[in-house]
Amino acid sequence: MIYDPIDIALLLGKIALVFFVILTLAAYLVFAERKVLAWIQDRKGPNRVGPFGLLQPLADLIKLLTKEDFRPIGADKWLFYLAPAMAAIPAIMIFAIVPFGAPLTLFGHTVQLQVSDLNVGLLLFMALSSVAVYGVALGGWASNSKYALLGSIRGLAQLISYELSMGLSLVPVVMLARSFRLSDIVNAQAGCWFIVYQPLAFMIFLISIAAECKRIPFDLPEAEGELVAGFHTEYSGMRFGLFFVGEYINIIVLGGLATTFFLGGWHGPFLPPAVWFSAKVLAFAFLFIWVRGTLPRLRYDQLMHFGWKILTPLALVNILVTGWWLVLRG
Amino acid sequence: MKILSDIAALVTGMWITWKHIFRRPVTIQYPEEKRTPYPRYRARIVLTRDPDGGERCVACQLCSGACPVDCITMQSAEDKDGRRYAEWFRINFSRCIFCGFCAEACPTLAIQMTPDFEICKRDIMDLVYEKEDLLIDGCGKSPDYNYYRHAGIGVTQPRGSGAEEKPPVDVRGLLP
Amino acid sequence: MYGDCYPDMETYLFYILAAVAVIGTILAITEKHPVHAIVYLVSSFFSLATIFFLLAAPLIAMFEVIIYAGAVMVLFMFVIMMLDLGRTDEAGRPVLKQWLLPILLGGIILASIGVIAAGYASAPSAPGAITVRDFALTLFRKYGVAVEIISMQLLFAVVGALYLGRRRTP
Ligand code: SF4
Ligand code: SF4
Numbered sequence: 001m002i003y004d005p006i007d008i009a010l011l012l013g014k015i016a017l018v019f020f021v022i023l024t025l026a027a028y029l030v031f032a033e034r035k036v037l038a039w040i041q042d043r044k045g046p047n048r049v050g051p052f053g054l055l056q057p058l059a060d061l062i063k064l065l066t067k068e069d070f071r072p073i074g075a076d077k078w079l080f081y082l083a084p085a086m087a088a089i090p091a092i093m094i095f096a097i098v099p100f101g102a103p104l105t106l107f108g109h110t111v112q113l114q115v116s117d118l119n120v121g122l123l124l125f126m127a128l129s130s131v132a133v134y135g136v137a138l139g140g141w142a143s144n145s146k147y148a149l150l151g152s153i154r155g156l157a158q159l160i161s162y163e164l165s166m167g168l169s170l171v172p173v174v175m176l177a178r179s180f181r182l183s184d185i186v187n188a189q190a191g192c193w194f195i196v197y198q199p200l201a202f203m204i205f206l207i208s209i210a211a212e213c214k215r216i217p218f219d220l221p222e223a224e225g226e227l228v229a230g231f232h233t234e235y236s237g238m239r240f241g242l243f244f245v246g247e248y249i250n251i252i253v254l255g256g257l258a259t260t261f262f263l264g265g266w267h268g269p270f271l272p273p274a275v276w277f278s279a280k281v282l283a284f285a286f287l288f289i290w291v292r293g294t295l296p297r298l299r300y301d302q303l304m305h306f307g308w309k310i311l312t313p314l315a316l317v318n319i320l321v322t323g324w325w326l327v328l329r330g
Numbered sequence: 331m332k333i334l335s336d337i338a339a340l341v342t343g344m345w346i347t348w349k350h351i352f353r354r355p356v357t358i359q360y361p362e363e364k365r366t367p368y369p370r371y372r373a374r375i376v377l378t379r380d381p382d383g384g385e386r387c388v389a390c391q392l393c394s395g396a397c398p399v400d401c402i403t404m405q406s407a408e409d410k411d412g413r414r415y416a417e418w419f420r421i422n423f424s425r426c427i428f429c430g431f432c433a434e435a436c437p438t439l440a441i442q443m444t445p446d447f448e449i450c451k452r453d454i455m456d457l458v459y460e461k462e463d464l465l466i467d468g469c470g471k472s473p474d475y476n477y478y479r480h481a482g483i484g485v486t487q488p489r490g491s492g493a494e495e496k497p498p499v500d501v502r503g504l505l506p
Numbered sequence: 507m508y509g510d511c512y513p514d515m516e517t518y519l520f521y522i523l524a525a526v527a528v529i530g531t532i533l534a535i536t537e538k539h540p541v542h543a544i545v546y547l548v549s550s551f552f553s554l555a556t557i558f559f560l561l562a563a564p565l566i567a568m569f570e571v572i573i574y575a576g577a578v579m580v581l582f583m584f585v586i587m588m589l590d591l592g593r594t595d596e597a598g599r600p601v602l603k604q605w606l607l608p609i610l611l612g613g614i615i616l617a618s619i620g621v622i623a624a625g626y627a628s629a630p631s632a633p634g635a636i637t638v639r640d641f642a643l644t645l646f647r648k649y650g651v652a653v654e655i656i657s658m659q660l661l662f663a664v665v666g667a668l669y670l671g672r673r674r675t676p
Contacts, residue, residue: 040347044357079545119638123568127555130576134548137583141541149587156584160577180638294347295340 014115018095026248027057033248033289040293067237072143075234079142084232084239087135088246090128091253097121098256099183101266101274113266113274114183121182122174125257126167129212132250133159136214136221139243140231151230154300155221158211161307162218166208168315169201172322173261186265193264200318202262204311209258211307213250215288217295220303255284366445369471372430373447375421377440377461378470382486385465386440386477389416393432393441401425402432404461413478413485419461424454438477442470520560523553540586544579551575565641 031046031053038045046053071080101113118124133156140152174180176197177188188194195202211218222230232243259265259280268276298306358365367373380386389406407417432441451457469475478486479493490497530550537543551574558567645653 036351039351039353039355042350042353042356044355044359076541079541118564120564120568123565123572127568127571127576130572130580131548133576133580134545134583137580137587138541138545141583141587153584153587156580156587160580160584163576290344290347294343 010111011115014111014113015096018100018115019092022092022095022249022252023245025252026245027061029248029251029285030060030244031056032285033292036286036289037293040290061241064238064241069239070234070236072145072234074144076142076144079138080234081239083135083139083142084235084242084246085135086138087132088242088249090132090135091246091249094125094128094253095249095256097124097182098253098260099186099265100256100277101272112183117181117183119179119181122170122180122185126163126170129166130159130163135243135246136231139235140221143231143234145234147227147229148231148233151221151223151227151233154223154227155214155231158214158218158220158303158307161304162208162211162311165204165307165311165315166212168312168319169204169208170261171315171319172198172201175319175322175326182260182265186260186267189264190267193262193267195262198262198318198322200314201322202258204315204318205258205261207311209254210288210291211303213247213254213288215251216292217298218303219297220300223297225297251285251288252281255281255288258284367447369445370443371445371447372428372433372443374423374444374449375426375432375459375464376442376444376466376470377419377464378442378466378468380476380478381469381474382476383467384413384476384478384486385415386438387416387419387436388414388438388440388477389419390414390437392435392437396431396435397426398429398431399425399427411485412483416461419464421459421464422457423449423459424457439470439472439475440477444470516560520557523557523560526550526553527557541583544583544586548575548579551579565638 034056035045035053046056049055049059071077096115097118099112099114099117104111104113136155136159137152140148140150140155143149173185173194176194177185179185179188214221220230221227222232224230227233232240235243256277259277263280266273266277268279271279377385377387387404389404391404391406394400394402394404401422402420404419405417406414408414428443430443433443436442449457476486480495482492482495483489489495527550530546530553534543534546534550537546551570555567555570555575558564558570
């Protein structure tokens with residue numbers, strides 16, 4: 001390993017870039033969600049702050065930062081303060097392994113457009129997404145409130161269940177790419193995207209990531225109609241904001257991963273790779289918003305039934321079939 | 331196949347929301363665009379005058395009694411000619427729910443609802459309207475009604491000369 | 507120049523992480539509140555995972571996080587949250603008699619660590635990074651039978667759980 005100052009500077013630069021882009025994108029995703037939902041409901045959406053309402057995220061940020069930082073009586077102080085960060089940080093960290101563009105050559109260095117090209121990248125994703133559960137669980141538990149506790153118990157059960165089908169749906173991808181390294185997975189799709197070979201795995205992954213980022217129709221941990229706001233009922237100000245932004249970061253990151261695993265990552269004709277990648281990620285984000293504007297929420301038993309009795313067995317069968325296919329093809 | 335019809339249902343829903351994205355929003359951009367409410371819209375309350383310019387309100391307290399949130403109060407007084415009026419009349423618009431019961435109850439059509447709904451104030455005490463704020467120089471929604479012309483008491487005209495009124499009967503004249 | 511200072515950094519990192527792991531585990535044992543104990547244990551798992559990473563075993567590091575921090579501890583937490591354990595802070599500390607066996611076992615472990623440490627002049631240097639392929643080959647070629655037996659055992663556990671959890675219809 002060579003530790004060259006330029007390499008380190010490039011690495012720091014990439015980290016800063018990813019942080020900046022992700023946080024801005026997450027803020028604007030909130031805005032986009034409000035706009036698209038408004039259009040779906042024949043409304044106009046936020047359009048007061050700045051031209052077309054484009055400064056709305058800034059106004060929201062100022063509002064969140066200036067609100068009272070409230071802690072309910074009987075809440076577990078440290079865990080209550082820690083939980084929002086525990087929810088947001090794994091989401092940002094996962095993006096470290098997502099390749100968002102073709103390797104560049106800068107100052108005579110080949111730069112991977114990816115913060116860290118781990119050889120166990122896919123497993124790191126699984127690890128971090130399984131750890132993201134703690135934010136939900138501890139946040140709800142520490143706030144010492146019925147609704148929050150119910151929300152976090154639901155969240156725990158949901159996230160554990162759907163992580164399973166998510167992980168299993170990725171096994172065929174690894175079998176096809178023969179690597180856990182995300183850049184290898186992207187390169188393996190230079191000719192043909194994996195969604196062509198693995199439409200079922202893609203559907204399972206898509207449904208599971210919708211459940212992982214707690215989006216409608218899987219938003220049971222924060223079901224407004226039943227649980228006030230679920231696990232973040234008691235949070236206010238920027239702590240609530242962290243949960244909130246964490247969710248949108250999750251959408252971007254999981255969209256990026258779905259792109260990487262099934263839609264050929266940054267591969268695409270004519271346009272520059274980074275543009276292709278962003279377009280695909282934004283398409284996923286739009287899909288999630290669109291689904292939110294359409295579908296109602298599942299019931300809890302339907303959710304569990306669907307995850308354990310339909311998605312997981314389907315994913316297992318899919319692995320078997322892919323295995324046989326690979327063996328027969330030689 | 332149940333699953334096929336389920337998927338078809340999902341796709342139909344998605345298609346409908348997709349079409350709605352391109353519809354023209356029905357939003358009215360309120361402070362810039364306003365729509366004129368219908369004349370019967372129930373908003374700010376006024377006290378009207380009769381066609382002769384006199385106050386219609388006879389301070390009968392019926393509106394106050396009808397009001398479900400008890401936001402009307404007044405003090406009755408009487409002129410030398412027997413005409414009753416409100417010495418002061420007060421509506422607390424911060425409590426009013428604009429139900430219109432007061433206007434229904436009023437026997438003289440004095441209290442009426444107008445379509446003017448923009449009565450926000452910075453200070454809640456400014457929402458307590460006094461008689462000077464409520465009384466207008468007009469007849470409101472019933473331009474020709476004058477209560478005293480039908481009431482059978484001699485305030486605007488001698489007794490017996492009202493619209494559908496017979497001259498008073500001299501009860502003593504009927505005595506044998 | 508960076509090549510020179512790098513091993514130092516790695517060593518420092520190792521000691522910091524090791525300290526976090528040890529302190530986290532001790533706190534997890536002594537903490538009376540189960541949820542706090544879980545949080546301490548999870549942080550200890552995280553530093554362990556990072557130590558595995560430094561020792562060029564990224565696969566083990568990931569498994570540590572996925573299985574222990576992400577699955578086992580989450581299930582513990584789920585159970586703790588589902589069952590209201592009441593006021594656990596009032597539980598008394600274990601008495602001396604209960605400490606005896608743990609001290610004995612801990613002593614054995616410490617002694618064996620001491621024996622091993624005495625045998626080596628310095629810590630063994632990390633072998634080259636173990637790739638996923640090597641790991642898979644070792645696991646499924648060399649120890650294939652063992653893996654199969656363990657998976658059978660897990661299958662028994664699953665069948666047992668299904669039996670216990672089945673809906674009793676008369
Ligand atoms: S509108 Fe209803 S609430 Fe308002 S003053 Fe009249 S009776 Fe009372
Ligand atoms: S406004 Fe009408 S109901 Fe109210 S006191 Fe006057 S006359 Fe009576």
